[in-house]
Amino acid sequence: MTDAPAGITIAGLSKTFGAGGRAVEALRDVSLICPPGSFTALIGPSGCGKSTILRASLGLEPVDAGRVKIGGLAPAAATRAGLTGVAFQDAALLPWRSVAANVALPLEVLGRPVGAAKGRIRDLIALVGLKGREDALPGELSGGMRQRVAIARALVSEPKVLFLDEPFGALDQILRRQMNIELQRIWAETGVTTLLVTHGIDEAVFLADRVAVMQAGPGRIVEVVEIPLPRPRDPALFSDPAFHHLCDRIATLLHAGAAHGA
Amino acid sequence: MVHNLRRLWPFLALLVLWEVAGQFQLVAGGALPALSDIAVRFWADRADYPGHVQATLVASGAGFVIGNAVAVAAGLLFTLVPVTARVARGLNIAIFALPPIAIAPILALTLDGMAPRIVLAALGVYFVTMQATVTGLSQFDSRAGDLVRAYGGGRGAVMRFVQVRGALPAILSGFRVAAPNAVLGAILAEFGGGGRWGLGTYLLGSLGRGEPARLWGIGLTATLIAGLSYAVFALISARTLGSTRAVSLNPAVPAGGDAERGKWLVTLASFLLPFAVWWGFLWVLQVPAMLGKTPYDIVQYLFIGPGAAAAQGKLLAALAETIPITLVGMAAGLAFAFALAVSSQLVPAFTRAFLPVALITQTMPLVALTPLLVLMLGRGSAVTLWITVSVTFFPAYVMIAQGLSQVPRAALELPRAYGASAWRQLRLVAIPASLPWFFAAARLTAPRALLGVMIAEWLATGRGLGNLLNQSRGYMDFGMIWAVAVTSVVVSVAFYQVALLIEQRVLRRTVAQRDD
Numbered sequence: 001m002t003d004a005p006a007g008i009t010i011a012g013l014s015k016t017f018g019a020g021g022r023a024v025e026a027l028r029d030v031s032l033i034c035p036p037g038s039f040t041a042l043i044g045p046s047g048c049g050k051s052t053i054l055r056a057s058l059g060l061e062p063v064d065a066g067r068v069k070i071g072g073l074a075p076a077a078a079t080r081a082g083l084t085g086v087a088f089q090d091a092a093l094l095p096w097r098s099v100a101a102n103v104a105l106p107l108e109v110l111g112r113p114v115g116a117a118k119g120r121i122r123d124l125i126a127l128v129g130l131k132g133r134e135d136a137l138p139g140e141l142s143g144g145m146r147q148r149v150a151i152a153r154a155l156v157s158e159p160k161v162l163f164l165d166e167p168f169g170a171l172d173q174i175l176r177r178q179m180n181i182e183l184q185r186i187w188a189e190t191g192v193t194t195l196l197v198t199h200g201i202d203e204a205v206f207l208a209d210r211v212a213v214m215q216a217g218p219g220r221i222v223e224v225v226e227i228p229l230p231r232p233r234d235p236a237l238f239s240d241p242a243f244h245h246l247c248d249r250i251a252t253l254l255h256a257g258a259a260h261g262a
Numbered sequence: 263m264v265h266n267l268r269r270l271w272p273f274l275a276l277l278v279l280w281e282v283a284g285q286f287q288l289v290a291g292g293a294l295p296a297l298s299d300i301a302v303r304f305w306a307d308r309a310d311y312p313g314h315v316q317a318t319l320v321a322s323g324a325g326f327v328i329g330n331a332v333a334v335a336a337g338l339l340f341t342l343v344p345v346t347a348r349v350a351r352g353l354n355i356a357i358f359a360l361p362p363i364a365i366a367p368i369l370a371l372t373l374d375g376m377a378p379r380i381v382l383a384a385l386g387v388y389f390v391t392m393q394a395t396v397t398g399l400s401q402f403d404s405r406a407g408d409l410v411r412a413y414g415g416g417r418g419a420v421m422r423f424v425q426v427r428g429a430l431p432a433i434l435s436g437f438r439v440a441a442p443n444a445v446l447g448a449i450l451a452e453f454g455g456g457g458r459w460g461l462g463t464y465l466l467g468s469l470g471r472g473e474p475a476r477l478w479g480i481g482l483t484a485t486l487i488a489g490l491s492y493a494v495f496a497l498i499s500a501r502t503l504g505s506t507r508a509v510s511l512n513p514a515v516p517a518g519g520d521a522e523r524g525k526w527l528v529t530l531a532s533f534l535l536p537f538a539v540w541w542g543f544l545w546v547l548q549v550p551a552m553l554g555k556t557p558y559d560i561v562q563y564l565f566i567g568p569g570a571a572a573a574q575g576k577l578l579a580a581l582a583e584t585i586p587i588t589l590v591g592m593a594a595g596l597a598f599a600f601a602l603a604v605s606s607q608l609v610p611a612f613t614r615a616f617l618p619v620a621l622i623t624q625t626m627p628l629v630a631l632t633p634l635l636v637l638m639l640g641r642g643s644a645v646t647l648w649i650t651v652s653v654t655f656f657p658a659y660v661m662i663a664q665g666l667s668q669v670p671r672a673a674l675e676l677p678r679a680y681g682a683s684a685w686r687q688l689r690l691v692a693i694p695a696s697l698p699w700f701f702a703a704a705r706l707t708a709p710r711a712l713l714g715v716m717i718a719e720w721l722a723t724g725r726g727l728g729n730l731l732n733q734s735r736g737y738m739d740f741g742m743i744w745a746v747a748v749t750s751v752v753v754s755v756a757f758y759q760v761a762l763l764i765e766q767r768v769l770r771r772t773v774a775q776r777d778d
Contacts, residue, residue: 055408082413090405105409
């Protein structure tokens with residue numbers, strides 16, 4: 001990582017799905033700034049549009065109004081330049097590619113040489129704890145392992161900005177904690193600007209510098225909660241009163257929305 | 263192993279039954295020879311087979327390769343540029359629905375040597391593989407597609423990294439289903455086109471001799487080739503993909519078309535394209551006007567020319583004979599298949615035993631089956647009806663049974679859990695669940711039913727369109743040959759469209775009810 005990491009600027013995003021009587025307002029005037037090198041969590045109930053924000057940031061979803069800048073570039077230009085890395089809730093590995101070949105996929109799409117990156121691919125696979133499984137096929141791995149391959153894949157292009165869409169959503173609680181600790185370590189080592197979409201309150205508080213809390217109908221950010229806990233954070237934090245205090249605050253914000261929405 | 267043996271039981275029982283029936287001449291006074299007699303005859307004829315088998319293999323092999331290459335390329339094009347799929351829709355349906363026997367004489371008129379056989383084999387392959395390719399390419403993992411796009415990859419990158427490899431199982435299964443079609447196409451062209459070698463020629467030459475054992479030998483050889491070609495691709499896809507997906511006709515309902523700008527233009531183009539291809543074919547090959555008839559020539563022949571009234575009369579009389587029996591046979595076959603599939607829900611063991619036998623029967627090329635049925639049933643309408651029923655029944659049964667097997671067990675058993683009777687359970691779950699498959703079967707088997715009727719008419723009954731085609735060949739009435747071919751394609755496409763319309767109507771209603 002020679003260059004400084006780039007930040008994310010989201011300004012006034014609005015999006016409506018469908019039209020006429022069936023129109024659903026997914027996002028209303030959503031703005032969020034993630035400074036370079038920061039870790040931001042986006043939390044909210046299902047259907048609040050948090051994944052839509054992430055998809056719009058990657059240029060996967062057109063929006064009705066507003067814009068996203070990544071390191072000063074529009075999403076399409078930023079992704080094509082290889083500034084971004086992404087992992088979705090589902091690992092979405094190609095079943096016919098080995099672990100190493102799956103990790104290499106972003107390089108191939110970006111048109112970068114894969115041969116020169118052999119060493120880094122091996123290191124990344126080791127970083128997510130899959131050393132020795134380089135040639136395994138996705139079908140031979142457990143769900144947790146596949147998700148870790150997806151994390152390695154998200155990092156292979158040496159991104160300045162990392163988008164994570166509930167990457168551990170399908171894992172059990174124990175594995176999830178483990179992955180949270182690993183993700184924190186990876187983030188600290190690479191210094192990559194990270195936007196994590198999640199519906200796990202403790203996950204958000206444990207990992208993030210700031211938690212943006214969303215409510216549904218229409219999807220909007222109601223508050224950005226600063227998480228002033230010192231780093232590095234270790235598992236003991238999960239039983240810290242300060243940690244719980246922050247979790248409770250976010251839960252209260254979420255429930256307020258649920259009460260209104262219902 | 264034990265499991266496999268148990269699955270073989272129905273076969274063994276059938277073979278024993280066959281031998282006994284043959285030995286004691288139980289069926290139609292010896293028209294069904296014993297297996298051992300067929301084997302003896304086969305041995306006596308062994309010098310004849312290599313040349314015929316080789317000719318059929320070469321033609322069907324070449325047609326298979328060419329047809330599949332075109333089909334995969336077309337599938338890629340249709341997926342990448344969807345408007346081409348809509349424009350080519352008419353042509354695709356025409357190719358799917360055209361009775362090969364009707365255009366075999368035309369190909370024999372306009373092409374030389376092996377070309378008619380190769381073209382007919384390729385036509386038999388094209389639709390199945392094209393559709394499998396389109397299905398495979400469009401049913402990719404959208405999340406993997408998102409991933410590629412998230413790195414700035416465009417349509418081409420998604421196609422290259424995700425869709426092509428992902429479609430491979432579907433394409434291979436397309437090859438598997440298409441392989442027997444290539445054999446059928448080649449044999450039909452041999453039938454309608456003359457020439458010295460080929461199993462079709464051999465069959466035709468042996469037809470008049472009243473030697474059941476030889477006809478059966480040829481029929482079984484053709485079945486074996488078709489079955490082996492299927493098995494080879496089943497093996498390849500199992501080896502390379504580990505996929506064991508059961509394969510039959512693809513029941514997906516083609517989209518009814520969306521309201522969009524230029525829709526009527528696309529529809530018009532789709533309607534005109536088959537005629538353009540027809541015209542282009544004659545023009546490119548520089549077919550002499552006496553042999554090759556353009557669409558305009560056909561209009562002239564049937565409506566304007568001096569002999570138009572007589573030609574029209576002959577054609578209408580033939581249609582009046584062919585269409586009713588096709589519809590009656592189809593209706594009987596579908597009803598029978600539906601009843602059996604739904605009721606076999608109650609007796610699953612029966613389905614397991616019956617399905618393999620049904621699939622084998624399907625592999626037997628129609629053109630080889632017909633003479634055998636003629637031997638057993640004589641030359642009356644019974645044989646036509648029987649062929650239509652069998653042609654419709656087996657695919658329909660397989661499809662409906664497969665459709666039912668996709669209904670979750672829990673859904674089937676839910677009424678039972680509330681104490682419903684077996685009949686009530688059928689009425690509430692099994693019958694509604696199998697309806698879509700019933701209509702899909704009707705749509706997909708209609709062209710085959712017409713083909714079966716025409717083959718029977720040509721070979722056996724001397725009635726209807728098939729006979730008119732055969733006679734016109736004898737009289738060198740080229741106008742009539744073309745007129746019959748075009749008419750039979752139009753009738754076949756009409757059957758398909760009507761079945762499709764009913765299917766979409768009915769399915770839309772059930773969906774709407776669910777929405778309420």
